Amino acid sequence: MIAAEKQQPQENLLEVNSLKKYFPVGGGGLFSKENHYVKAVDDISFAIKKGETLGIVGESGCGKSTMGRVILHLQAATEGEVLFEGKEISQFNKNELRKLRKDIQIIFQDPFGSLNPRLTVGAMLSEIVRVHKIVPKKDELRYVQNLLQDVGLNPEHFWRYPHEFSGGQRQRISIARALAVRPKLIVCDEAVSALDVSVQAQVLNLLQKLKNKYQLTYIFISHDLSVVKHISDRVGVMYLGKLVELADKREIYKSPRHPYTQALFSAIPDVSSEKKKERIILTGDVPSPLNIPSGCRFHTRCPLASDICKSEVPEFREKDGHRVACHFA
């Protein structure tokens, strides 16, 4: 009880309030004024506490990566607000934005495409350290080499080029790059998806270790449910630009309430259980985000769908800390 009270007053590091990101796409013709929109992120709200890991899962095209980018202010939000340490980031001036870039970092999926092939690892990391004035110039080398050791590489790797590394090692370099500016929040966008299972396990353990060492907060975006379950404290499920369920990971994996979450969990092939579980196989494909179904977006594939689902958008309701957007949950 006391422990719970102690944890309660923790402040929110990041708050997202009815965030929307629409991409305009060509309308009728060249001279047509009417625009159509791809609603990549449509009215999402959540908050992350300091030191927490929030997992975001969903299928391709559900808007999870766009959400990550908007939080970093790599793309401006269409509507809604993102508060970092209580301050609205879209109002930031140049200096404040520069500080924000230091506080929030991102790790991308592709360890081959996200490193500059012409720079040695050391040159790349030192540049970041210099630009953000993290340590005095004389300490640069030592700082970067320590960083390399932190992510499980050798200090000698300082003088090597990215092509000399394996996929797993490159992802470690990406992690070192994110860590170099001493961030508070790291968005991991499919950070382990391109790796083989044995390497994936190594990188997941590394992320966990670094989190404890530097008191980091993660937003962990992935399509892999078992990975998200392993690393997160809370898990949010996205479908077509909306958050449909958000709860503590134990809770959501034990008793998922949204029919989409249930189907998603039942679709994972599981190695550990010998008896085959009951499968919910969804029919059809994810609808195009250009042409979003009315009412609940999931009603075209939902086994429980009824008339109300077609006409009314379900609210994102909360009950005992478990939030879900479904008329029947």
Add this chain to the structure above:
Amino acid sequence: MNEVSEKSNLDVKNLHVGFQTKKSVIKILNGIDFSVKKGETLCIVGESGCGKSLTSLSIMGLLPKTGNITAGEILFDGKDLAKLNQKQLSSIRGNEISMIFQEPMTSLNPVHRIGKQITESIRLHQKVRKKEAEERAIEMLRLVGIPSPEKRIHQYPHELSGGMRQRVMIAMALSCKPKLLIADEPTTALDVTIQAQILELINKLKQEMEMSIVMITHDLGVVSEIADSVLVMYAGEVVEYSDVKSLFRNPQHPYTKGLIESIPKMDVEMAELPVIKGSVPDPMEMPTGCRFSTRCPYAQAACFYEVPPMEESEDSHQVRCWMYSERWETIEREGILDDCSRETAASRELIGG
């Protein structure tokens, strides 16, 4: 899982594949042995670079120009595919053996309607009229669960979603009713809910059409869903070959064990995942002993010097590891090398190899 007749459909014996470089031949596959019975699904698992895709390409005769089958036989219906010329092969390819690739986005031709692409392969191998071939294409599309196929055959690949494109690929692969289907990571590029649909579809079609399947995947979850037997590959060699139930109930090779343990489990919570240390050795610098010895937690001195044989450890379960051989007791008595001499042994091996 379902009826598997005794007669084997595909027999791969002692397959070696090497790549020619300016200086030398790099051996990639080193003595692959397996057989697929009629109606059986064999899954080949392993991490990237272990040679699983290369195995399937050798069966299809689709090795890149610099790659050669240096030894071994690939027996399909009594014929040795490794000895056929390209013309003979192309009468089998797409007809008796079909293949599905990982990326449905790039394996369909973007400038032709999908109907045309399916009928093309039908008419190439079988003497049928255009009209008949088209009816057959529609029937195949319906079989793989594509709604209103009459309209779909007039569409281009870009008008279909990823899951639909993969269904088209499957329809195309199955249009000539092959005896053997090779599927190279058919669901890796798809979302889990779509993956579940496709796996169920492949299983259903297998039973309807009585074909054998060789499925290549890195996902052990998929293996547990679909396989009858499993071949685990590491660095160009088979390390374990077993019935699927026996493999998951009692994995034997330290690599297989490590692989299964390193997947995060849905029903167990762990602070830290068990990992396999190190990384896959470079094909140019293979250890001369057991190829897994440099990463193996149980490795003894002998493991670094001598290649373990593939031995039956229990019913329909073969493993390539000294731990399961009669010699293990003596090997163990010789003792574990301390870390220092283990390293020198490893580096000496590398130079020797």
